[in-house]
Amino acid sequence: MGERQIGIHEGDNAIKLMDLLGPQDRLFVLTGAGISAESGLATYRGSGGLWNGFRVEEVATPEAWAADPVLVWRFYSMRREDAQTAEPNPAHFALAAAEKVLGDRMYICTQNVDDLHKRAGSKHVHHMHGMLFESRCVQCGTPFADDGQYMTAETLPVCASCAEPVRPHIVWFGEVPLDLDAIYAELQRATVLLVVGTSGSVYPAAGFVNIANQLGISTVYVGPEAPANAGSFDAMLLGTAVEVLPGLLAF
Numbered sequence: 001m002g003e004r005q006i007g008i009h010e011g012d013n014a015i016k017l018m019d020l021l022g023p024q025d026r027l028f029v030l031t032g033a034g035i036s037a038e039s040g041l042a043t044y045r046g047s048g049g050l051w052n053g054f055r056v057e058e059v060a061t062p063e064a065w066a067a068d069p070v071l072v073w074r075f076y077s078m079r080r081e082d083a084q085t086a087e088p089n090p091a092h093f094a095l096a097a098a099e100k101v102l103g104d105r106m107y108i109c110t111q112n113v114d115d116l117h118k119r120a121g122s123k124h125v126h127h128m129h130g131m132l133f134e135s136r137c138v139q140c141g142t143p144f145a146d147d148g149q150y151m152t153a154e155t156l157p158v159c160a161s162c163a164e165p166v167r168p169h170i171v172w173f174g175e176v177p178l179d180l181d182a183i184y185a186e187l188q189r190a191t192v193l194l195v196v197g198t199s200g201s202v203y204p205a206a207g208f209v210n211i212a213n214q215l216g217i218s219t220v221y222v223g224p225e226a227p228a229n230a231g232s233f234d235a236m237l238l239g240t241a242v243e244v245l246p247g248l249l250a251f
């Protein structure tokens, strides 16, 4: 359990986190859509956050899937297309470089379904909301690699084994994030929680900072604006991920 407070203070944008970490420290990083914004991928909320006039809650639910699987597959097909052409940005690369130093004392838990952390070279990445480039049969359930784009009822994929519908391997609203036990185990042994580019409005991820506070873990937020849970952080470093992370994680 982390009980060591490192000395990061409000607005201390020149801080070098890597200099503050000792051999006993463990860094837990939570990322959200904001870290991929500068790679050209739209965030969920805010001005770029609508898709064809739909809020994400209207297409990313089991109810939406039951009512209109073509609409749901069109949403994820277009996101696959966007993500395929996007490249990791300096914030993704800064995290990957930090992991080379910290090794398994660093863990990235991302709410993002894109693969930009992995393409930047990060190894310990947990996709708590699933992965854009995987699908699974609603019956068999095992995820498999899939970059297909399914835009019409005629082209919707079905399982090769049981002919049941295939859905995106995404955690929708009302579903349980993947492997929460592993996430909480990592959080409990962390000493620093670094949260980047998430609005702090979707739970359970938005509650990680409260767990960290209970455990005495130092908490830092990086993003251009205060998230909904801003009051729970020890320090807010206001700026975009690309503006802040390369300096924060320089070593």
Ligand code: OAD
Residues within 6 Å of the ligand: 031, 032, 033, 034, 035, 037, 038, 043, 044, 045, 046, 049, 056, 057, 060, 111, 112, 129, 171, 172, 173, 196, 197, 198, 199, 200, 201, 202, 222, 223, 224, 225, 226, 227, 239, 240, 241, 242
């Ligand atoms: P949101 O779209 O809710 O929030 C994006 C956050 O990124 C906002 O707080 C922005 O201020 C911030 N931001 C924007 N540009 C940034 C930049 N260049 N650098 C850093 N931060 C920036 O996205 P999430 O919080 O990730 O879930 O959304 C959480 C979950 O809600 C998603 O994983 C998804 C969504 O519905 C599911 O699909 C289950």
